[in-house]
Amino acid sequence: MSFHPAMDYGRGRHQSARALPDTGPAFVFTADRRAKLEEICARYPADQRKSAILAALYLAQDQQGYLTQNAMRHVAEAIGCTPAQVEDVVSFYTMFYTRPVGRHVLQVCRTLSCALMGAERVTEELANALHVRPGETDASGEFTLLEVECLGACDRAPVVGVNDHWHECQRPEDAKALIDGLRAKGAASLTGCYLAVEKK
Amino acid sequence: MTDLYLTKHIREAHSYTLGFYLKQGGYGALKKALTMTPAAVIDAVKASGLRGRGGAGFPTGMKWGFVDQKSGKPRYLCCNADESEPGTFKDHVLMERNPHLLFEGCLIGCHAIGAKVAYIYIRGEFAHVQDVLEAELAEARKAGYIGKNILGTGFDCEIHMHRGAGAYEAGEETALIESLEGKRAQPRLKPPFPAVEGLYGCPTAVNNVETLCNVPLIIEKGPEWFAGIGPEKNTGPKLYCVSGHVARPGTYEAPMTVTMRDLIFDPKYAGGIRDGRKLKAVIPGGSSVPVLLPDQLDIPASFDGVAQAGSLLGSAGIIVMDDTTCMVWAAENLLHFYKHESCGKCTPCREGGDWLHRILGKIERGEGQMKDLDLLLSVSNNILGKTLCAFGDAAATPVLSTIKTFRAEYEAHIREGRCTVPAPWRARTKAAAHHA
Numbered sequence: 001m002s003f004h005p006a007m008d009y010g011r012g013r014h015q016s017a018r019a020l021p022d023t024g025p026a027f028v029f030t031a032d033r034r035a036k037l038e039e040i041c042a043r044y045p046a047d048q049r050k051s052a053i054l055a056a057l058y059l060a061q062d063q064q065g066y067l068t069q070n071a072m073r074h075v076a077e078a079i080g081c082t083p084a085q086v087e088d089v090v091s092f093y094t095m096f097y098t099r100p101v102g103r104h105v106l107q108v109c110r111t112l113s114c115a116l117m118g119a120e121r122v123t124e125e126l127a128n129a130l131h132v133r134p135g136e137t138d139a140s141g142e143f144t145l146l147e148v149e150c151l152g153a154c155d156r157a158p159v160v161g162v163n164d165h166w167h168e169c170q171r172p173e174d175a176k177a178l179i180d181g182l183r184a185k186g187a188a189s190l191t192g193c194y195l196a197v198e199k200k
Numbered sequence: 201m202t203d204l205y206l207t208k209h210i211r212e213a214h215s216y217t218l219g220f221y222l223k224q225g226g227y228g229a230l231k232k233a234l235t236m237t238p239a240a241v242i243d244a245v246k247a248s249g250l251r252g253r254g255g256a257g258f259p260t261g262m263k264w265g266f267v268d269q270k271s272g273k274p275r276y277l278c279c280n281a282d283e284s285e286p287g288t289f290k291d292h293v294l295m296e297r298n299p300h301l302l303f304e305g306c307l308i309g310c311h312a313i314g315a316k317v318a319y320i321y322i323r324g325e326f327a328h329v330q331d332v333l334e335a336e337l338a339e340a341r342k343a344g345y346i347g348k349n350i351l352g353t354g355f356d357c358e359i360h361m362h363r364g365a366g367a368y369e370a371g372e373e374t375a376l377i378e379s380l381e382g383k384r385a386q387p388r389l390k391p392p393f394p395a396v397e398g399l400y401g402c403p404t405a406v407n408n409v410e411t412l413c414n415v416p417l418i419i420e421k422g423p424e425w426f427a428g429i430g431p432e433k434n435t436g437p438k439l440y441c442v443s444g445h446v447a448r449p450g451t452y453e454a455p456m457t458v459t460m461r462d463l464i465f466d467p468k469y470a471g472g473i474r475d476g477r478k479l480k481a482v483i484p485g486g487s488s489v490p491v492l493l494p495d496q497l498d499i500p501a502s503f504d505g506v507a508q509a510g511s512l513l514g515s516a517g518i519i520v521m522d523d524t525t526c527m528v529w530a531a532e533n534l535l536h537f538y539k540h541e542s543c544g545k546c547t548p549c550r551e552g553g554d555w556l557h558r559i560l561g562k563i564e565r566g567e568g569q570m571k572d573l574d575l576l577l578s579v580s581n582n583i584l585g586k587t588l589c590a591f592g593d594a595a596a597t598p599v600l601s602t603i604k605t606f607r608a609e610y611e612a613h614i615r616e617g618r619c620t621v622p623a624p625w626r627a628r629t630k631a632a633a634h635h636a
Contacts, residue, residue: 043319043358043360043362044360045274045400048381048382048400050381050382050383051362051380051381051382052382053382054324054362054363054364054365054379054382055363057365058363058365079382081382085383088383088384089382089383089384092367092384092385092543093324093364093365093366093367093385094365094366094367095324095325095365095366096365096366110533110536111286111487111533111534111537112286112287112444112483112487112519112530112533112534112537113286113287113443113444113449113519115533116443116444116445116519116521116525116530117444117445148366149284149286149368149537149540149541150284150285150286150287150368150537151325152283152284152288152289152292152323152325152326153289153292154286154287154288154289154441154443154444154449154517154519155289155441155442155443155449155450155451156449157443157449161325164327164328165327165328166328192328193296193328193329195210195292195293195296195297196296196328197211197212197213198213198214
């Protein structure tokens with residue numbers, strides 16, 4: 001921790017927000033995920049399996065929904081590194097979850113281009129519709145609302161990422177429609193990327 | 201209509217497929233490059249004047265020329281597809297609609313520097329783009345453009361995808377390498393530069409997607425043709441991303457003779473400010489560069505043209521703000537980004553970014569004091585130039601530049617204890633109602 005002589009610190013600042021991930025149930029990759037991991041490891045030199053750590057974590061998250069200590073230990077074994085090295089990586093990247101999330105993770109882009117087009121209002125309406133605050137999962141356990149930084153779709157602002165899919169030009173007044181659409185038809189209700197003209 | 205080279209076919213159905221690409225003469229440049237010596241390829245890229253499209257504008261041929269050929273270690277090419285500079289979305293278009301152009305660029309690059317493997321580091325949020333790339337890589341491999349003995353020439357080269365997981369910092373070349381090695385995306389102390397010690401300690405070239413996509417054009421049509429497009433030292437076709445308060449936000453291709461004003465106002469590009477409002481400010485090169493005012497836009501949108509106007513072309517992510525935009529709010533928004541995305545390695549950026557965001561938040565909430573402006577400048581100037589990578593400068597720039605250009609707005613904010621700019625989106629935000 002460092003100090004600026006003129007900085008007003010107030011109270012409760014600079015407290016570490018680090019919380020240990022859940023231990024979770026016993027975790028082992030399914031056979032097909034393990035095979036997929038070995039396939040990815042083969043992309044790197046034989047002595048550089050650690051390069052596949054992000055891929056291994058994606059596979060673990062795909063299997064269990066979020067990453068637990070047991071999952072991280074298993075990833076460490078599969079990769080051949082220490083659990084601490086795995087947690088080091090998990091805690092750095094924003095796309096790994098260490099708490100359970102809903103089936104649909106709504107990621108509203110909050111950075112400037114989207115904010116100029118009303119992203120704050122989109123978040124607010126989605127939060128109202130789901131009765132949650134950003135960062136929380138709704139009572140049904142189906143939706144998690146997150147505010148994220150630039151998704152790289154600034155020309156279709158405000159953009160909402162839903163798991164690995166995109167929903168473009170989301171208007172605040174359509175918050176309920178987005179949620180109802182996901183409930184009824186899942187990812188098929190999303191706009192997808194406007195460039196994928198074949199799917200239109 | 202300007203001739204298009206990178207984005208000519210992007211709106212056509214199945215433009216991303218190998219069959220479509222071959223019909224346009226695809227992989228012809230690779231065939232030609234493989235008949236040339238690596239040194240001749242590098243010389244052609246040098247002669248074309250191609251400058252890196254990722255942000256720094258460094259000459260690509262020179263970068264490849266630096267790759268150490270004497271170490272005896274394997275060499276690597278990394279394609280930086282981590283496109284995450286706010287306001288930038290051009291590489292996404294190329295990857296999703298013209299992926300084989302990128303593969304061809306990677307293969308020619310590998311031939312030039314003597315690499316057998318290229319990694320395309322794509323940001324985690326581009327999952328749907330990665331699906332396209334993986335499928336097309338498999339097609340190209342099946343057709344013999346990637347793998348062993350390419351086109352019967354004895355040239356072996358593999359291209360692999362590597363997915364990131366949400367880190368702006370991974371766009372910095374040494375941080376990208378760290379992330380590829382399976383670590384946190386934090387930058388390294390330079391030197392040694394990646395050209396000498398990069399991925400796995402081996403000589404490495406890191407190039408942006410758009411940069412590599414230009415390489416097949418240079419080989420196919422010749423460096424003289426490429427150098428003839430655009431002004432001197434700013435050659436070749438360029439992609440511009442226009443977003444914010446414009447009528448037609450999107451990616452536009454133009455030579456770098458095009459002016460900033462045309463990109464924003466010409467109906468063939470972004471088509472002017474939406475809802476008939478007035479232009480207030482433009483960030484011309486992704487969120488990390490100084491703002492330009494409406495009377496500063498009659499400049500060529502080239503690396504040198506924008507630099508002469510006191511800003512940077514950067515990644516050519518042009519963010520346009522109309523007269524309803526509060527610049528304190530905009531700066532706070534950007535500093536939230538930089539605070540969140542700082543990798544935490546260097547103290548000035550990690551701590552300073554957080555301070556700047558908190559002070560801006562205080563002013564934005566109407567609780568600021570005049571002395572906070574000096575504090576903002578002091579903190580910013582203590583970040584500027586004092587970090588391992590350019591991220592620190594990027595975080596300090598929005599604050600320094602908006603205070604320099606819109607100081608009166610900051611002062612009004614502090615004096616009145618509220619925002620004095622009419623901002624429809626903000627005013628409609630219930631959470632912000634108490635100070636609107």
